Amino acid sequence: MWRRSLVAVGAASVLALAGCGGGDSDEGSSSDASAPAAAKLVVIITPSPDNVFFKAEQDAAKAQAEKLGYQTLVLSHDDDPTKQSQGFDTAISRRAAAVILDNAGADASVTAIQRAKDAKIPTFLIDREINKTGVAVAQIVSNNAQGAGLGGQEFAKLMDSKGEYAELTGKATDTNAGVRSQGYHGVLDQYPDLKMVAQQSANWDQAEALSKTQTILQAHPTIKGIIAGNDTMALGAYAAVQAAKKNVIVVGFDGSPDVVSSILKDGIKATVLQPASKIAEMAVDQADAYLKTGKTDLPEKQSVDCVLVNPDNAGSVKNFTVAGS
């Protein structure tokens, strides 16, 4: 009796797990039966959508592509170049028309993009660059250096140009982690009274940022500010600051809705908004133009400026866009 009910419960839970996925099947929307239809497929590959930034990117690219009459396939590479390479294999075997990619590594992505190019599939990069030109048709990134400069200036202002601070950096294999950190330091190192007492990588991860910030606050109780390489780490750091009941300035990077609402509640002090949705839409538009005319009439490397978000304008930010910008 006991055993039988256990089997039933186990089976039920498996069904329940499987049932979770019943709702969304946007991946199966293209039919392989007709070859011409398959030729109009746009494959969108990004890092894991558990960071709202990439979720916004995926959603914007998918919506824009479908608006222009393409079928879409959305894949996530979880920052693993191998998984990304498999995504490209899928795109090639399904004879995709174009790939929109937020890549998994500046060097590790080059061969996969080249493979697609050899198969006559153009790739349009968004958000992150690769260390080679002439492989992708376009590399549209937000100007991380300019954005980090903005964030650094605001942080220095909030810190009153003096005091101890800590920095949380992103994943070391991602160029943006280095570019942002350099951008911050390009500004902050000019202030002789601003002293960085700790620098740790939290690998873009919220839980890791939380635990590392807690330890940093222990080691340096007099710390006045924390500057983070992205918003998920800023959120983790702010959770630690709150738990320690301290008054520490936290500044992030991305402009994610969670951080914007925290800014409005006087929690996190500032972030730098990257126009994620706009960049994704630009990439799809250029892919469309390229497929129709064979060119984009634009340079391969394009950069879109970031916008500083602080309590003054946080109210007008929605889904990675500032109203009126």
Place this chain on the structure above:
Amino acid sequence: MTDTHVAAPASGAATPQPDPPGNPVLARTALLLLRGRTLVVLVLLVIFFSSVSSEYLTQSNIILMTKHVAINAILAIGVTFVILTGGIDLSVGSIAGLASMVSGGLLFTGLGVPGGTLFFSVAVVILLGIVVGALVGAVNGLLITRFGVAPFIATLGMLYVARGAAQLHSDGGTYPDLAGSPERGNQGFGFIGVDSLLGIPVAVWIMVVVAAVAIVVTTKTPFGRQIYAVGGNERAAVLAGIRVNRIKIAVYVISGACAALAGLLLTSELGAAYPDTATTYELNAIAAAVLGGTALSGGRGTIIGTVMGAFVIGFLSDGLVLIGVSTFWQSVVKGAVIIFAVITEQAQQRLQSNLTKRTA
């Protein structure tokens, strides 16, 4: 505390304690040190880090480090039950992630039912999260006992299935705000992960309770003795009339429930649930168990050893962050300590059997 490793609880497989005549004192001292090596390592770590940083041995830092240890310790206690039977559970990190998403979803968006949305109180949400973990554990157990899948494979499969289910739950997104609201009657999820009782974080109290219950279960109950018997010699256990399958399913259920609890603590502290919660934590949990002297072949190990193992890993990684060592070196040092632990484990086995032989 010091004699915890000497106490091999009622396993039957434990080596008898002979008094070898003419045995050099040195060898016995060495054996004692090897047995208590987790404690020795822990003491050495504390001495080292407190000599480098004056902030290490402060009361607030010890409390904080213990809180960080709590999550891994609870995961590792669950895994220890499984390893004691000779199995392995690779799915605990993913189960923690799934429980995190289930509870986060219930708090943030509620449960969609015909005619509206249901919100549960925090206690119910926590309970449901743990039940989900236990059910996934039960599936693991059934796969292993009923379908004869090797534990490594069954739980490796579940590692992917549960992680995927966690991602499907929110379509990959994050539930950002778990504070709840008065009209939904679901405020207070922060209690288990953020709040403190008597100056000690609730998460640490929970770890203490889980560890205490686990110690009693493994050392003082027939069920506990049967776990050791199954891991020590499964065939003998069957012949002795132990219902091996039932024991095996039970340990995976325990492991799943512990994993879910750890996931909930992590989520509560973070105030947000995201599908990648606790990725690769299964390896930390297994490392803690091994470091604490649990044999992967089953039948040998203690809960207290596992908890000590979790303390070593936690105190080590927090210490490295505290003194500002880079992430890359943190990884190298942690791996080296685990390998060192296994080498000393084997040295202990050799020394022990040598001493035993000499008396025979």
